[in-house]
Amino acid sequence: MSANLSVLAAMLDDAARNATEATQLIETHPDLTIEDAYAIQLLNVQRRWARGERRAGYKMGLTSRAKMQQVGVSEVIWGRLTDAMRLEEGGVLSHQRYVHPRVEPEIAYIIGKPLAGDVSAAEALAAVEAVAPALEIIDSRYKNFKFSLPDVIADNSSSSGFYVGAWAKPDTDVSNLGIVMEVNGRAVQVGSTAAILGNPIRSLVSAARQIGRAGESLMPGDIVLAGGATAAHSLSVGEHIRTAFQNLGTVSFTVGA
């Protein structure tokens, strides 16, 4: 099946690169396992590395009840970030570079010490250098944003871009901070960081465990996006997105053509 996995990875990578829709893998490969899916994800991201993109960290997905309901699954997943996905806070997002981009508010951790395996929340926090408010641009390459669990994992967990706001001290309590996401000054999502598994640090603990299991480690300088705190907002050209986080500040960008 290994040759086949490369073909599927190339298909998804091309879809992301060309901003075109892909057909769900599960339609032609109904037996695709979660392990196959993570193998495809790695092959998919290796193609990015081969083009010169560099590792920037990880993203956790499906970490909120709202999100799980939205896609109809019940398992935390992860994907890989590259430096090319980092977007300039306050800048203009090019809508045409994506298939059907959405944005969701998140908490970002920057890692100061290597972290992998089964760790406690205290150990995870001790490896954190700083925390920040963040926005993630998610863009499933699948038609109508519809996918099965193996599909989304193979598609790098829909990861496609991220904005990070001002860094705060690692001991800042981010367990239940209010979030208001506005489009052109009107609130479209209101929530709390508590939607991320009850406390975003649990997402980092889960990241260390799952990434450790894959034989990798969180490394100094890595950014970990802990997962969406509200339902995602579907982006349209002309929208100014401003998201305020209690005690942490705001993260903004504008959607251009």
Next chain:
Amino acid sequence: MTQSTPEAIQKAADALHEAARSGTPSTPIRTLLAEGDVEAAYAVQAINTQRALDAGRRLVGRKIGLTSLAVQRQLGVGQPDYGMLFADMARGDAEEVALSDVLQPKVEAEIAFVLGRDLAEPELTAADLFRAVEYAVPAVEIVGSRVANWDIRITDTIADNASSGLYVLGSRPVRLTDFDPRMCGMVMEKAGEPVSVGAGAACLGSPLNAALWLAKVMARLGRPLLAGDTILSGALGPMVSVQPGDVFDIRIEGLGAVRAAFAKE
């Protein structure tokens, strides 16, 4: 709009009163009133408020409902509604709540304001409210409905005292200057799972906006909010159904915590 008759208003009030007394929910009362006749629905509510006062129940505040734009759209209205709070509706923080005390209970996490002075002027501003609020405290509103299966439209809920039931206030009052009513995060957990999540801004942009709306309406109607009154300002996150034995823990960032615990039977 066609008018609801005084007889129909009285009949609706009697049906809701009887439902509360007997513990058997009523059929929707909207069929008795002209469609969408909000004024008549408040007249129904007023009859039962007077009945409660005549029976010696003590009026201790108000609740504000329909403070989420999504819920307003659902019911086809453009403003919140209000109901009366009586002293016998109050329960203590973490005190066991008997299921027989409320019909078809659901819970909502809210910020409650306790007033230190009257708000009698009809022309009120946020500054008046800042000066009048003595304390804020996290609260659980245990809403209930005297209408069977919560089959409510706008006139049903207003007539039914805005679907109010019971309420629980947290144990530690906080000054308005010491937390952020708009940006505060809210999480309600049941058995360690977040079952409702939100923030202050989910309530009309800020719970203070809702409280100010209420204070103006009450002053205009000649039943102003008074020193000592409690205002339940509206839900910060989605409403959650209650099963026997459920325990709900609410945390509002910067404001504190409160618990609503239901009896097993």
